[in-house]
Amino acid sequence: MKEEIGVMYSEETLNKKIEEMAEQINRDYAGKTVHLICVLKGSIFFCCELAKRLTVPVTLDFMSASSYGNATKSSGKLKINKDLDEDINGLHCIIVEDIVDSGRTLSMVKKMLEGRNPASLKLCTLLDKPDRRETDVHVDYTGFEIPDKFVVGFGLDYAQKYRNLPYIGVLDFIEE
Ligand code: IMP
Numbered sequence: 676m677k678e679e680i681g682v683m684y685s686e687e688t689l690n691k692k693i694e695e696m697a698e699q700i701n702r703d704y705a706g707k708t709v710h711l712i713c714v715l716k717g718s719i720f721f722c723c724e725l726a727k728r729l730t731v732p733v734t735l736d737f738m739s740a741s742s743y744g745n746a747t748k749s750s751g752k753l754k755i756n757k758d759l760d761e762d763i764n765g766l767h768c769i770i771v772e773d774i775v776d777s778g779r780t781l782s783m784v785k786k787m788l789e790g791r792n793p794a795s796l797k798l799c800t801l802l803d804k805p806d807r808r809e810t811d812v813h814v815d816y817t818g819f820e821i822p823d824k825f826v827v828g829f830g831l832d833y834a835q836k837y838r839n840l841p842y843i844g845v846l847d848f849i850e851e
């Protein structure tokens with residue numbers, strides 16, 4: 676099987692959308708410091724582009740959690756591979772995600788972080804696949820709603836490949 680990638684959102688389109696999302700966050704958090712929680716590895720490209728466009732004071736932390744193997748379906752189990760470095764007690768936190776699929780990862784991460792008493796906790800994702808949702812997790816900031824296709828690039832991988840693509844593409848498997 677050959678892997679083929681077709682462009683869904685160009686770098687320019689993504690950056691325009693991220694600019695709009697940042698403007699909204701700047702308005703919503705005026706006078707506050709935003710603590711961005713980047714969920715590794717997929718969210719790293721989005722998180723950097725978003726952070727660069729925020730004009731409110733920003734602090735950053737990283738965690739790594741997965742409910743995914745190398746397959747194209749979520750396994751449903753949350754594994755914390757790396758926890759946050761900082762205590763989030765009293766901070767205005769935004770969890771930054773690359774994509775919300777079943778929503779299981781995000782709802783488990785959110786529950787865990789809510790137990791640490793942040794001043795507030797919101798969710799922000801670049802991509803959302805609403806057709807695949809299996810939990811009622813509420814997303815506060817969404818870039819694009821996409822159909823049930825497997826996408827790669829801009830941080831998103833297939834078996835750890837393609838994260839470095841500057842655009843979001845749809846991955847197809849072609850018979851050779
Ligand atoms: P969820 O727990 O089902 O919402 O899965 C979320 C995680 O699955 C994301 O953070 C991604 O790492 C991964 N994922 C879901 N859909 C895709 C996709 O289309 N391409 C690449 N990774 C995906």
Ligand code: MG
Nearest residue numbers: 714717773774
């Ligand atoms: Mg992710």
